[in-house]
Amino acid sequence: MKSFIFDNMKKLLSLLFLVTFTTAIFSCQDEFCLDATTPNLIIRFYDKDTITKTKSIKLIVWANSKDTLYNGVTTDSLSIPLDTQNNNVTYHFSILDSENSQEDIDINYTIEDVFVSKACGYKSIFKEVNITTTNNDWLSTATPTSTFNITDQTKAHVKIFH
Amino acid sequence: MLKYFISCSILLCSLVSIAQSKKIDTINTIKTIKRDSVGAFYNPKTYGLRIGVDLVKPALSFSQNDFSGGEIVADYRINTRLFVAGEMGYTKRTLQEDYFNHTANGSYLKLGVNYNLYTNWLDMDNETFLGARYGTSIYNDNLSSYTIAQNGEYFPPKTVEGQKYNNINTHWFEFVAGIKVETFKNLFLGFMVSFSKVISTNDPDNYKSTYSPGIGKITKNGSGANINYTISYRIPLYKK
Numbered sequence: 054m055k056s057f058i059f060d061n062m063k064k065l066l067s068l069l070f071l072v073t074f075t076t077a078i079f080s081c082q083d084e085f086c087l088d089a090t091t092p093n094l095i096i097r098f099y100d101k102d103t104i105t106k107t108k109s110i111k112l113i114v115w116a117n118s119k120d121t122l123y124n125g126v127t128t129d130s131l132s133i134p135l136d137t138q139n140n141n142v143t144y145h146f147s148i149l150d151s152e153n154s155q156e157d158i159d160i161n162y163t164i165e166d167v168f169v170s171k172a173c174g175y176k177s178i179f180k181e182v183n184i185t186t187t188n189n190d191w192l193s194t195a196t197p198t199s200t201f202n203i204t205d206q207t208k209a210h211v212k213i214f215h
Numbered sequence: 216m217l218k219y220f221i222s223c224s225i226l227l228c229s230l231v232s233i234a235q236s237k238k239i240d241t242i243n244t245i246k247t248i249k250r251d252s253v254g255a256f257y258n259p260k261t262y263g264l265r266i267g268v269d270l271v272k273p274a275l276s277f278s279q280n281d282f283s284g285g286e287i288v289a290d291y292r293i294n295t296r297l298f299v300a301g302e303m304g305y306t307k308r309t310l311q312e313d314y315f316n317h318t319a320n321g322s323y324l325k326l327g328v329n330y331n332l333y334t335n336w337l338d339m340d341n342e343t344f345l346g347a348r349y350g351t352s353i354y355n356d357n358l359s360s361y362t363i364a365q366n367g368e369y370f371p372p373k374t375v376e377g378q379k380y381n382n383i384n385t386h387w388f389e390f391v392a393g394i395k396v397e398t399f400k401n402l403f404l405g406f407m408v409s410f411s412k413v414i415s416t417n418d419p420d421n422y423k424s425t426y427s428p429g430i431g432k433i434t435k436n437g438s439g440a441n442i443n444y445t446i447s448y449r450i451p452l453y454k455k
Contacts, residue, residue, distance in 0.1 A: 057341045057396060061333065064343060068392065084435060086313065091365035122369055136370040137363050166363065166375065170435065171425040173364045174314025177373070 086173035089205060093132040094160065094182075097209035101193040104214060110191075111149045116142055125149040130209060137164060137177045148191065156192040158211075159185040162203070179203040184211060191215045259454040260340060262292050265403065267447020272304065281309040284428070288405075288445050290329060298329040300346060302443075306428035315361035315377065321354020323429025325389060340397045342405075348389040350411065352429045356380045358422065385416040385427040387437075395447075405445040413437035 058065065100108040107129040114123040114131065122133065136142045141161045148154040162179040169176050180202045186195040193214045203210055269286035276283040286304030293299060305322040327348030333341055358377030365372050393407030411430045418424055426432055430439035 057333075057339065061343065064332075065394070068343065068394070071392075086364060091363055093366060116369070119369070134365065134367055134369045137365065137373045138370065142370075166361075166421075168421045168423060169364065171312055171423070172314075174312065175361050175363055175375075176365070177363050 084170070084172040086170070088169050088173050090169065090173055090176040091134075091137065092176075092178065092203050092206045093134050094179075094203060094211065095206060095209040096131045096133065096158075096211045096213055098129045098131075099212055099214050101214035108215065110215060112146045113149055114144060114146055116144050132206065135160065135162065135179060135203070140164065146192075154190045156189055157187045158195065158213075182210070186213070259338070260292065260295055260335070261401070261449065261451045262453050262455060263401075263449045263451040265290050265447050265449040267403070267405070267445045269302075269304070269443040269445050271443050272306070283307045286443065288443070288447060290447075296331045298331070298342075298344070298346075299326075300329045300348075301326040302348075304428070308426060308428075310426055310432075312425070314364050316359045317377070317426075318357045318359065319354055319424075319426040319428065320357070321352055321383075321428045323350060323352035323354075323427070325350040325429060327389070327391070329391070329393075342393075342395040344391075344393055344395070346391045346393075348391060348409070350385075350387045350389055350429050352385050352427050354383055354385075354428050356383055356422070356424060356426075380419045380422055380424075383417060383419065383424050383427075385424065385430070386414045387411045387427075387430055387439075388414055395445075401449040401451060403445075403447045403449065405443075405447065407443050407445070409441045409443075411439045411441070413439075 098108055098110050100106045109127055109129040111125060111127040112123060112131075113121055113125055114133065115121040116133070116136075123131070133144055140163060141159065144158050144160070146156050146158070160182065161184075162182040164177050165180055166175045166177055168174070181200045182203055183200050184195060184197075186192055188194075195211055195213045197211070201210060266287070266289045269288060272284040272286050276285070284304060284306035286302055288300070288302045290298045290300035302325045303323070307318065307320040309318040310316065325348040327346055329342070329344040329346035331342045331344045333343040335341060357379040360374060360376055362374045363372045389409045389411045391407055391409040393405060395403045395405040397403050413427075413430070413433060416424055416427070424433065427439075431441055433439050
């Protein structure tokens, strides 16, 4: 056995190097969760008189009785997360520095879990989503009025006219 | 005069026969040298079934709680350099990924060939081999729990109990490289690395198999790597 090793030292060392190198490369399986996961609800704000034109608004946003999610953001589109442990959530919007301007949006849905990958595991998608909005102050109407699905975040799901 | 002639011819005949037998001897030696395909020395190789066990899996089973497994290896010589080889075993492994936990439990079989690159002198029988395998496995994957992946923590993510997925089949191709050294008569110590690539797997709905017995952890593009240390014994049948 000793003579085997000595006679083939070069061959064995290069084989060992190749083996260790390739095994190291393969063992380094650092997979991160880079795929799209649970989508948020995307809301876009439009002018109620010129319905094709977007219109920014300065809002404080919070859900149910939780802390504020956005505290005075001026924007024409919002990305808000939905509750994966329940089948509904109520978001409240009120205009910054404006008393009694609270409007609510009631969102009902069913949840389906979809496998993504080893790194991400499962994500939730929302089906049969139904929204109802209040009409107290600035909020005029909201679409869609029929049920829809939220499967990704690529475009706005809800339009609010004010 | 006749006596002289007869004696001479007898002497001549014997000389011719001596020359003939020398020629036959030379021809036999040349044949012996040509018969051996790997060198100038006639070194017959033992043909027989070689059976052994992997030492890595039992060691890991003992030292790690989330792993248990075993493997039997075998090979059989076809000619001086070529062997038919195979491995068979079982694995049970519990894995904790970032967002889910699961336990894979099943068995596998790999069959293929090894080609010896090493030139053995005299009656040494060592190997430095390259080879290939076709592997299949059948296993159950019990998804114990998963947590939903989402953006942000405004709402806490939900954790759900998963389900058991049975009879998952994976087929793969493997490229192997290793060495085998004869330490005592007919007793071999071996070391082998293998690189696998999944050919097909019958993933259940809404789940993807990320660990297969026989491959180990499967990466996103369906590859895996393994090593084994083996001790095996050859049951000798004949020498050629």
